Amino acid sequence: MDFRVPAEFAKNLEEYSRFLSQRLTPLMAGWYAERVIPRDFFAELAARGWLGFDAVDGGFREQPALQQAMLLEHLGTISPGVGVSVLVQISLGAKGVVLFGNEEQKSSLIPRAARGEILLCLGNSEPLAGSDVARLASRAEKVAGGWVLNGTKSYVTNGYISDMALITAVSHPDAPQNSRISMFLVDLSSEGVTRSKLHKEVWIPSDLTRIQMKNVFVPDGKLLGSPGRGLQQVLEIFSNSRITISALTLGTAEGAFRLGLDHAAKRHVFGKRVIDFQAKSFEAAELFSRIEAARAVLWKTCWEKDEGLDFRLGASVSKYLAVDLARAVGAWAADLFGAASVVFEHPVHKFPMDAWASSLGEGTQDVQKLIIYREMMKRHGLHPAG
Ligand SMILES: Cc1cc2nc3c(=O)[nH]c(=O)nc-3n(C[C@H](O)[C@H](O)[C@H](O)COP(=O)(O)OP(=O)(O)OC[C@H]3O[C@@H](n4cnc5c(N)ncnc54)[C@H](O)[C@@H]3O)c2cc1C
Numbered sequence: 001m002d003f004r005v006p007a008e009f010a011k012n013l014e015e016y017s018r019f020l021s022q023r024l025t026p027l028m029a030g031w032y033a034e035r036v037i038p039r040d041f042f043a044e045l046a047a048r049g050w051l052g053f054d055a056v057d058g059g060f061r062e063q064p065a066l067q068q069a070m071l072l073e074h075l076g077t078i079s080p081g082v083g084v085s086v087l088v089q090i091s092l093g094a095k096g097v098v099l100f101g102n103e104e105q106k107s108s109l110i111p112r113a114a115r116g117e118i119l120l121c122l123g124n125s126e127p128l129a130g131s132d133v134a135r136l137a138s139r140a141e142k143v144a145g146g147w148v149l150n151g152t153k154s155y156v157t158n159g160y161i162s163d164m165a166l167i168t169a170v171s172h173p174d175a176p177q178n179s180r181i182s183m184f185l186v187d188l189s190s191e192g193v194t195r196s197k198l199h200k201e202v203w204i205p206s207d208l209t210r211i212q213m214k215n216v217f218v219p220d221g222k223l224l225g226s227p228g229r230g231l232q233q234v235l236e237i238f239s240n241s242r243i244t245i246s247a248l249t250l251g252t253a254e255g256a257f258r259l260g261l262d263h264a265a266k267r268h269v270f271g272k273r274v275i276d277f278q279a280k281s282f283e284a285a286e287l288f289s290r291i292e293a294a295r296a297v298l299w300k301t302c303w304e305k306d307e308g309l310d311f312r313l314g315a316s317v318s319k320y321l322a323v324d325l326a327r328a329v330g331a332w333a334a335d336l337f338g339a340a341s342v343v344f345e346h347p348v349h350k351f352p353m354d355a356w357a358s359s360l361g362e363g364t365q366d367v368q369k370l371i372i373y374r375e376m377m378k379r380h381g382l383h384p385a386g
Helices: 007-023 025-034 039-047 064-077 080-100 102-114 229-266 279-308 311-336 338-342 350-358 364-377
Strands: 053-056 059-062 120-123 137-141 146-157 164-169 182-189 191-199 210-218
Touching: 007 025, 007 039, 007 064, 025 080, 039 350, 053 102, 053 182, 059 102, 064 229, 064 279, 080 102, 080 120, 080 146, 080 164, 080 182, 080 229, 080 350, 120 146, 137 164, 146 164, 146 182, 164 210, 164 229, 182 210, 182 229, 182 350, 229 279, 229 311, 229 350, 311 338, 311 350, 311 364
Parallel strands: 120 164
Antiparallel strands: 053 059, 137 146, 146 210, 164 182, 191 210
């Protein structure tokens, strides 16, 4: 296996880094204070090929997993909150249409999403259905020419700034559990849709929004994928986006690590630099090793995906390791800054908070262990319990 980063990816990453230092870093304090990401930012990324797709032969082609992971990891070192917003557009919104859209849906939505002209999000979680997706209560009732949706999606990243949401709802209530749910493309300006922004303290400045649907009419042409296959579809979208959220979370760890290490190499206590205490240097060495290991697993998983191999086990292992790591590094770096770290505006403050958020997106640590266990047992030719 060749671990050299392809030359074009490395060059692309350098340009990306330059762009972010001009178009993100100087504006970040304002975005964090306002808790908003300007829509123009998506179009600016898209114009340079950094919104998940390459323009090819008059159309758009999804970028390789490794390229997407490298870009998101880098963005995560600067702002995991901006990173998650970009991730949702690419990996939950556009990817859902790529995976399950019909030709008409793809041709009308993908070029606009790839150009950042329309923003897409995914509304699945509900008050009683998070990890246990099959417990959804939102209903889709068949009527002439379409469906009528009722229900509440409680936590939707980008729900406030998006134009359209991929929404799951029970369409076949009497069917067996794995064929009750369907997925719909809901125009968020439709009559009956209400959105309220939640006041959260993680992944700032992205929005986390509650979407309520009261008799929202969705035409037949906006059913996404197959009727009754919504559960399998949403789980497949999450399997894919686990790779990108692992990259974002690795970036979260790395951003915290760099800040912490730089500070420990400057700050003097008891007559020497903090990093010169063996306890601290050993902690740094251990965390550095874990960052290297997590990236190796992530890149292997990207390789599996780009080769068309089964990447589900790797995606869950990557997510599990990256979250565990980002939690440890975030707390380590914050500790090194002492009291200064608790101030909202301090650059290190966001990292432990954003590591916490990462643990929830695309499945908690327990859910990753559940998947790892099942896949691991299959690979050993054994049957998982339960
Ligand atoms: C910042 C943020 C952004 C989000 N963005 C989105 C979004 O864009 N779209 C969307 O649909 N949702 C989104 N979510 C929701 C997220 O997907 C859910 O929070 C997550 O799936 C967990 O569900 P829950 O919160 O209902 O917790 P629960 O599912 O109620 O879990 C509670 C506890 O039970 C544990 N648990 C669950 N299953 C098992 C098991 N089998 N064995 C052992 N323990 C278990 C969990 O690990 C957890 O500790 C977001 C959440 C946050 C915080």
